[in-house]
Amino acid sequence: MDFILSPRVEECRQRVRAFVDQELIPLESDPGSFDEHENIDESLLQRMRAKAKDRGLWSLQMPQERGGQGLSMSEMAACYEEMNRSIFGPVVFNSAAPDDGNMMVLNKVATESQKERWLQPIINGDVRSSFVMTEPAPGSGSDPGMMLTTAVRKGNDWVINGTKHFITGAGVASHFILIARTSDDARKGLSAFLFHKDDPGWEIVRRIPIMGPEEHGGHCELRFTDMVIPDENRLMEVGDGLKLTQIRLGPARLTHCMRWLGLSKRSLEIASAYVSERESFGVRLADREGVQWLLGEAAMGIQIGRLLTMHAAWKLDQGDFARKEVSMAKVAVSNTLHQAVDTAIQLCGARGYSKDTPLEWIYRYARQARLVDGASEVHKMVLSKNLLKEGSDFWTWG
Template identity: 85%
Template sequence: MDFTLSARSEDLRRRIREFVDGELIPLESEGASYDEHDNIRPVLLRQMQSRARDHGLWSLQMPRERGGQGLSMAEMAACYEEMNRAIFGPVVFNSAAPDDGNMMVLNKVATAAQKERWLQPIIDGTVRSSFAMTEPAPGSGSDPGMTRTTAVRQGDHWIVNGHKHFITGAGVAAHFILMARTSDDARKGLTAFLFHRDDPGWEIVRRIPIMGPEEHGGHCELRFSDMRIPDENRLMGVGDGLKLTQIRLGPARLTHCMRWLGLAKRSLEIASTYVAERESFGMRLADREGVQWLLGEAAMAIQVGRLLTMHAAWKLDQGDYARREVSMAKVAVADTLHKAVDTAIQLCGARGYSRDTPLEWIYRYARQARLVDGASEVHKMVLSRTLMHDGVDFWRWG
């Protein structure tokens, strides 16, 4: 691997940093910047998105011919990290979950007609999207194979019945990707469908309260009752739903890591500035060995996470699924984000625990990292299975 960024991606990374520092971080200290769910206020979001578009920093992950910048996964790693040094960053650049993962999978697997109808409006920022897979127990969670929502074919339509919950962004989404069971086959039993929020036969039961802060549209509980979806809105082949989830979730998990590393770095930036100025018992906090150890350990963990993330991104760029690499990055970076912000709050003391800095926002957000897109324990289980199968070749080169 060559860690040198191309001239173009380095230019984008630098311009993103300037935009984040000049336009977004100042908003965090203004109470009027936030909506009732601790995210950026919708009117302000639209203003900032327009400015990001004007600066040529819009939809970096999408092809140029569709209005994006056509970055590789490795190039995205550097740029996404810069974006999320600001808590509002990803959504301003149209690179936030779940839109980010939905755009990438639709760009890979949708037909030309489906891309025009379902993908392009998400890229343009005229609609938001959602990925409806997770269900209440005993339905699917980290294991998509436990999906109980059904789709039964009737002529050129599918009749959908079922129950989903913790569906991110559903409260404001217009375009949805839905996972449903179409047979009892263990590997080919799931199929993916597209539907619009105005289609009849489904409802949002509630917006589930969470520790927060929340993404726009929250995390919702949905119910489907004899919903009719035309076969033309089926993604990939009948029974290819599990394959679609694998195509989507690997890159989506890794872009989470990229963004989380930005939040981890920002946490240490805040702590480093504070301990460099704060004096106690005749000495700056930064000159105390115990403080140096805490900062050093957190900084080292961030760098380990960056290397794991970049390696996984590089493998994805080579056409590999990079399942081991993505799982390792996801577990390590989720832990690192919590370690970094927890360290920063400890070093900043009461100020860190207050809302005078974004650290408490990041801390609440960080706790979900070990749960979303597969709990850490599930990823470790998968890694263990791979180790038992591959033996010493688990650590093979290439």
């Protein structure tokens, strides 16, 4: 694969970087920029989104004919990394989870009429969305096969009953993708449906408090009680719910990695600036060997993560599911994010632990990385199964 960006993509990357430096990073030091859940204030967000649209930096992942920029996965990797050098970046560019993954899967599998009704408003930024799959124990978590929420067909409708939790963005979402059980078939037992926030038969039980800063709309527990969804709002065929989940989660996991690399780089930028100025016992911290080791190791980890992420993105662009490559990137980059921000806090000392920099925000946010979209242990199991099945072909150049 060729790591050289086309002139168009390099120009886009530079414009994203400039927008982040000029418009977003300065906002982070103002407490008034934040909402009560430690994300960008809604009114400020709308102003920044308008600026991103005006500068042609909106919905990079969507086709140009739908108002996006039409970037491939590998092209997105370079630009997403730049946008999340700010903690506010992804949502400003309409590239934050869960909207990002929902837009990509709807663009791939929805019918044209479904795209007009359910996808286009998300691309336009008129509504937000949510992906409804995870359930409380003993329901489905990393194993979708344990799903307990049911969809029972009644004529031309489906009746939904069950409970979901940790549903990201549900508190502000208007458009939802729901995965529910339609049969006991091990591979074809799940199906996917679309519903709107105003549809009757469901409720938000609570917004679950979490350790770190929240995405807009939080992480919610939902209850479905005889909710009726017309069959025209079914995505793909009956029994294709697991397939849709696989189509969605591979690219979505990788875009997490792209964004996390941006946060990792920002952490080292903050630390590097501090140790270059701060002196201790007559010596700049940057000139101390121990500090150099910490910075060098973290920088190396980021570059390894970038290579794994770009390789997985390239494989996806070739039409491959890239399951191994995505899992490797997910495990490595989630660890790299923690290493980078932990190193930065250590080097910045009390300043890093304070709210004078965004490092403590990033640190709390980073802890979820080893859990979301499949815990690291699950991805290592995927890699082990592939190794045992493929032997030395696990490392093929093909």
